[in-house]
Structure formats: structure tokens, C-alpha cells
Amino acid sequence: xxxxxxxxxxxxxxxxxxxxxxxxxxxxxxxxxxxxxxxxxxxxxxxxxxxxxxxxxxxxxxxxxxxxxxxxxxxxxxxxxxxxxxxxxxxxxxxxxxxxxxxxxxxxxxxxxxxxxxxxxxxxxxxxxxxxxxxxxxxxxxxxxxxxxxxxxxxxxxxxxxxxxxxxxxxxxxxxxxxxxxxxxxxxxxxxxxxxxxxxxxxxxxxxxxxxxxxxxxxxxxxxxxxxxxxxxxxxxxxxxxxxxxxxxxxxxxxxxxxxxxxxxxxxxxxxxxxxxxxxxxxxxxxxxxxxxxxxxxxxxxxxxxxxxxxxxxxxxxxxxxxxxxxxxxxxxxxxxxxxxxxxxxxxxxxxxxxxxxxxxxxxxxxxxxx
Numbered sequence: 001x002x003x004x005x006x007x008x009x010x011x012x013x014x015x016x017x018x019x020x021x022x023x024x025x026x027x028x029x030x031x032x033x034x035x036x037x038x039x040x041x042x043x044x045x046x047x048x049x050x051x052x053x054x055x056x057x058x059x060x061x062x063x064x065x066x067x068x069x070x071x072x073x074x075x076x077x078x079x080x081x082x083x084x085x086x087x088x089x090x091x092x093x094x095x096x097x098x099x100x101x102x103x104x105x106x107x108x109x110x111x112x113x114x115x116x117x118x119x120x121x122x123x124x125x126x127x128x129x130x131x132x133x134x135x136x137x138x139x140x141x142x143x144x145x146x147x148x149x150x151x152x153x154x155x156x157x158x159x160x161x162x163x164x165x166x167x168x169x170x171x172x173x174x175x176x177x178x179x180x181x182x183x184x185x186x187x188x189x190x191x192x193x194x195x196x197x198x199x200x201x202x203x204x205x206x207x208x209x210x211x212x213x214x215x216x217x218x219x220x221x222x223x224x225x226x227x228x229x230x231x232x233x234x235x236x237x238x239x240x241x242x243x244x245x246x247x248x249x250x251x252x253x254x255x256x257x258x259x260x261x262x263x264x265x266x267x268x269x270x271x272x273x274x275x276x277x278x279x280x281x282x283x284x285x286x287x288x289x290x291x292x293x294x295x296x297x298x299x300x301x302x303x304x305x306x307x308x309x310x311x312x313x314x315x316x317x318x319x320x321x322x323x324x325x326x327x328x329x330x331x332x333x334x335x336x337x338x339x340x341x342x343x344x345x346x347x348x349x350x351x352x353x354x355x356x357x358x359x360x361x362x363x364x365x366x367x368x369x370x371x
Contacts, residue, residue, distance in 0.1 A: 031349065032350075033350050037056045038344075039331060039332055039348045040054050040084050040331050041085045041331075041343070042332045042333075042334035043086050044336050050086055050088050051086070052084065052095055053081070054082050055081055057071050057083065058083060058086065063336075071104070077111065078102065080102070083095045085127065091105070091151075096129050098124065098125045099113070100113050100115040101113070116156075118145055122144050123145060125144075126142055128172055130176060130177065138151055143171050168220065169207070171188045171189075172187055173186050174223050174236075176228070178193075178228050178233070183196065188220070188222045188238075189221065190209030190220075190221060191208045191209075191223055192206070213256070214237075214254060217250050217264065222237060222240065224277055224278065225276070227286065232255055232257055234253060234279055236288065237251050238251055238275055239273065239276075239293040251273075251293070253286075253308075265308065269313065271288070271315060273290045273301070274293070275293050277289040280334065280335050282340065284309060287333055288307075288308060289304070289331065290302075290306060291303055304326040328345060329346075335353075339353070
């Protein structure tokens with residue numbers, strides 16, 4: 001067999017793998033592993049899954065034997081049960097609440113709480129956490145201000161990200177690492193991008209709001225999550241509209257090509273609602289947790305999640321064995337390479353992805369996306 005024939009056959013295999021990955025969607029089986037808990041955030045470490053809940057404290061799940069460890073007021077491990085975010089490193093677990101930052105020292109098997117002086121009472125509402133293992137840094141998104149923790153030195157640095165005298169630009173809701181150099185911060189009124197390679201100089205920060213991007217949709221844009229997909233950034237946004245302000249936060253998912261194109265996916269394209277809590281990825285599939293907002297009673301209604309082909313943007317639903325996920329408020333998604341962990345307001349589901357190609361490409365992606 002000559003070299004040209006080998007190249008041709010290899011190209012043909014890649015072509016069919018591509019066609020398969022685009023047109024086939026993961027088959028699933030679902031298991032409810034934690035009942036009656038409002039799961040707000042999910043992270044993993046070697047052998048364990050860490051879960052933040054709003055009402056039952058923090059859980060650690062052992063993937064090896066399926067056992068649970070709970071930290072909460074019920075066992076006097078914590079003095080608070082209401083958590084909205086979590087981050088994990090080799091030595092620590094951090095959890096964010098409305099009462100400040102909780103830190104679990106794994107070696108000492110103990111928790112401590114830190115309150116922040118800047119920002120008053122609302123400055124202690126921790127809304128997002130993101131650990132950067134390459135720099136051993138914890139980013140702390142607060143209702144008022146952003147904080148960077150140098151974990152080794154235990155040194156905290158404050159950032160006031162207010163732009164155009166708009167306090168909502170300084171309310172940090174989402175933080176994600178983008179490759180080795182960038183960190184994205186989602187606020188209630190736009191996106192801040194920080195280039196780590198430029199240190200803390202003025203040129204290290206970029207700000208994008210709905211006046212500079214997002215097709216100028218709505219009166220403002222509130223960010224709930226990011227997902228990075230090569231040259232594209234998928235951005236989940238909140239829906240909040242009223243009869244008096246029908247264009248305040250219009251919601252939807254934006255596919256941004258990092259240049260000029262902002263491609264919006266909304267109810268017109270098949271989403272069951274324009275509000276999006278979070279995003280996750282398996283292979284060529286984007287998972288989006290969706291809600292609808294009732295502008296009359298100003299209430300969110302969970303619509304489960306949908307699957308989006310990242311190439312064609314076609315929207316699909318998935319049969320989950322008649323589980324309650326399809327009508328649930330899905331607040332968190334995490335893919336560990338085999339299972340999609342789906343956290344809802346009523347429990348935690350473990351969804352096994354049985355499409356081999358989706359698992360394989362998902363494992364490649366999980367190494368580069370998050371800790």
C-alpha cells in the first residue's frame with residue numbers, strides 16, 4: 001500500500017468521523033443520585049464530585065464506591081447551608097454564599113469563613129468562583145467587586161470593574177478560563193476579559209457590553225455562563241423583561257467568533273425559553289439549561305435543557321426516560337468525560353453518555369476546559 005493510498009484512507013476515516021459526530025447525538029441513561037436538593041454548582045477532582053446546594057450545604061460524592069460526605073449545619077460542619085458556587089484545588093475547596101467565602105482545608109479537615117470589608121453586606125455575596133491551577137489563583141466574583149486570591153501567599157487583591165458609572169458592570173456572575181492567557185468575567189451588564197500575560201496593566205482588560213457587541217440587543221445584557229469552542233465563544237445570557245421594560249434583558253445564547261459576528265439563538269430558533277442558566281459540551285453537542293421568564297409575575301420557569309449542534313445550531317431535545325429533568329430548573333451542568341451531571345432545583349441526576357465519539361471528543365475537551 002503506497003503513501004498516497006494511506007493518506008487517502010486516513011482522510012476518508014476522518015471525514016466519516018466528522019459526519020458521524022455532526023449528525024449523531026448522544027444516547028443517554030439517567031440516574032437520580034441526590035434527591036430533594038437544590039444543586040447550584042458542580043466541580044470535580046480525582047475520584048470525587050463536589051456539589052454546592054442551596055439548603056443542604058456541601059456534598060462530596062465518591063465515584064469509586066458511590067458514598068456521600070455532607071458538610072452542613074445538620075452535622076455542625078458549617079454554620080451555613082446556602083451556597084451558590086464552588087471551586088476545587090488539590091489542597092482546598094472553596095464555596096460561595098451570601099455570607100462570604102467558605103474554605104475547606106483538606107489536610108486539616110476543617111472549614112473557615114472569610115468576610116470582605118469592601119462592598120458592605122452585599123459585597124459578601126459570592127456569586128461565582130473559578131480556580132486557575134496554572135497560576136494557583138482563585139477568582140472570586142462578588143455582588144460588588146471582583147477579588148483575586150493568591151492561594152500560596154493567601155493574599156487577596158480587589159478589583160472594582162465598574163464601567164460607565166453602571167454598578168451592574170461590577171456584579172460578577174460568571175467566570176471561566178479561556179486557554180492559557182485569558183479569563184472571562186460575566187456581569188449583569190456586559191463582559192470583562194482579562195489577559196493574564198499582560199499582568200495588571202491597563203491594557204490587560206477589555207470590556208464588551210450590548211453597545212459594543214451582542215448585536216445591540218436589549219437595554220442591557222446579563223451574563224450567566226461561558227463555553228469556549230476553538231475560535232468561538234458561546235455565551236449564555238439571562239432573560240428579565242417586564243411589561244414596563246419589555247427589552248431589558250432579552251436573553252438567549254450568543255455564538256461569538258471573537259471578531260465581529262454575534263450569532264444569537266433564541267425561542268425563534270427553537271429554544272423553549274430565552275433564559276439560559278448554564279452551558280456544557282460533549283463532542284459536537286452544546287448542552288443548554290433553559291428557563292422562561294414570565295414578565296407579568298416576574299418569575300422564572302425551568303424548561304430543562306436542550307442539545308444544540310454546534311456546527312448547524314439545530315436544537316434537539318433528548319429522551320430522559322420520563323424523568324423530571326425536562327420540566328426542572330436545571331441550575332448546573334458538568335461533564336466528567338463519561339457522565340453529564342445535571343443539577344436541578346429538586347436533585348442531582350447522573351446522565352451517562354453512550355455515544356462513544358461524543359465521550360471521546362468530550363474527554364479531549366475536558367482536559368482543556370476546567371479544573
